[in-house]
Amino acid sequence: MFRRLLSDQPLIPSLRSWSCACGQSHPPTGVCSPTVADVSVETHIQQTQEAALLKALFPASALRRKLLQTVGAASLRAAVASALPAGALVSLQAMAQEQRTPEKKDLKLGFLPITCATPLIGAHPMGLYQQRGLNVQLVKTPGWGTIRERMLKGELDATHFLSPMPLAMSLGLGSPAQPMHVASIQNTNGNAITLHQKHKDNRDPKNWKGMRFGIPFEHSMHNYLLRYYLAEHGLNPDKDVTLQVMAPPDMLAQLKAQTIDGFIVAEPFNQRAVFEGVGFIHLLTKAIWDGHPCCAFGVSAAFIQQFPDTFSALYRAIISASVLASLPGSREQMVQAIAQPQYLNQPPELLMQVMTGKYDDGLGTRHDVPDRILFDPVPWHSQAIWMLTQMKRWGYVKNDVNFQHIADQVFLLTDAKKQMAQAGWRAPEGTMRSHRIMGKAFDANKPDEYLRSFPIRAGA
Structure with a gap:
């Protein structure tokens, strides 16, 4: 049914011949009990809405077909249902219905x-x-x-x-x-706290007093999460450590030069530090706030x-x-x-x-964290x-x-x-x-x- 709805045929078929959950073909408000009929109609409408949304998300039919072949209908449909909570689904659907030409291209x-x-x-x-x-x-x-x-x-x-x-x-x-x-x-x-290899035996933040960390910007989740993490371990981030703003691409060079002891930043720079053997991933930020x-x-x-x-x-x-x-x-x-x-x-x-979340942390441990990002x-x-x-x-x-x-x-x-x-x-x-x-x-x-x-x- 989902494949048919993703075709270029009309997205809302007639409900007159639609098969209900009871296994019979009849109008959905017909012989079934109200509870079963209501649930069946709601399920059908939801599937139709998801299919319409997929057309809104991916207007090129060739791309939709390629996605179906690559990941399968069930996975694609599940992604629409789970990756986009209801508010985003509907605002997107409302926009898609208008189909207006952009004023500025x-x-x-x-x-x-x-x-x-x-x-x-x-x-x-x-x-x-x-x-x-x-x-x-x-x-x-x-x-x-x-x-x-x-x-x-x-x-x-x-x-x-x-x-x-x-x-x-x-x-x-x-x-x-x-x-x-x-x-x-x-x-x-999608972020991590990375430390220089010289700190591999210094994993307790309570012992980080006097250390210097790179952050990408004052008004960043990185700054707020690192401050939160340090404070929960008894350190005042404004007095006990130094937080230095620097561009993410510069952090690895600063770590190599040991002008900083570590950094908190987006990928790929944490994994790159592991890749080049200069640092290790102390902590994924999802361990501070999962889903931040x-x-x-x-x-x-x-x-x-x-x-x-x-x-x-x-x-x-x-x-x-x-x-x-x-x-x-x-x-x-x-x-x-x-x-x-x-x-x-x-x-x-x-x-x-x-x-994929299948990564080495630089300390000899292989991890499998599907929701790393x-x-x-x-x-x-x-x-x-x-x-x-x-x-x-x-x-x-x-x-x-x-x-x-x-x-x-x-x-x-x-x-x-x-x-x-x-x-x-x-x-x-x-x-x-x-x-x-x-x-x-x-x-x-x-x-x-x-x-x-x-x-x-x-x-x-």
Whole structure:
């Protein structure tokens, strides 16, 4: 049935001759008990919606057929159901129904050469931008400060962001305030704390006083997670260690020169340190917060207002790439695409260790962690609120914060729910998800209480 629905035939067949779960062919509101009939109709509608969404995600029928042959119908369908929670499914479906021509077709998108940018990068060689009528130029950028400056100057139309950056830029932290949005999360997990080999017998963070660590940017999940990790082990990250901002590609050279003791960063630089024998992976960041957001696809508020249909086309292309990156059967294809010199410029076998989670840690142990990196694109407000609590905790935000208001303004989940309702779909309940960071529950509805629970924080 799923293969037929993925064909170019009409997506919603007549229900008059559809076979119910009872095994009989009859109108679904006919002889079955209401409970069975309702469940059967709901299942059928869900399958039809998923098939329609696949056509929205992958408009080229040849690509859909190739995916079905490569990963199988069941895997592809499961990816749509699980990789994209309901809010994203419906907002995407609502956009797909419009089929409008992009107002601006020639676009420049910024990115850093890291695996976190897989959806934004992978959409390019796999033709997903072109299928949406977009002519995209990917602009490789060495560091996050440059990304911020180019977005503020309007030199980039959209970009690969660290997920806290649009929050910080909207608040005017470290730069003039300019409203920015997180349209989708690029990846979850996918980072690690790496130490120089000389520290292989110094694995207890309580003994790290005086050490120097590289971080990619002040307003990054890397900075917030490392600070959290150190503080949970009794160290004040502002007093007991040195955190030095540096571009991700520079971290390995700094580790080799022993000007830093370790770093926390995205891949492939952790695995590259192992590959070159200079460092070892102390800890995957998923051990701090399993499922934490990392990078994001972001645009300015002005861009969405001026080019709404271009934004929708961009969003659909990147979500499509997120689905592809989430399929184990297509990850090798994605790795081959992003490994090219103009993108990550890394050996495919190195990237496969990251994408499959089958990797060496540099200490002689082989690991199998399938969720080492994931590509869940939904920007939950609870994620944004946690980031804001850490900005407040470490003194980046000095004044009182309306956490929910800022999350609503910057993370576009609310807009997705509006589109969902307008399309006649049932919106998901709430905007929050439950999170646990190092075993401690985070209630996004009580951010001030959460903040007060930490004995180690700025000014305490």
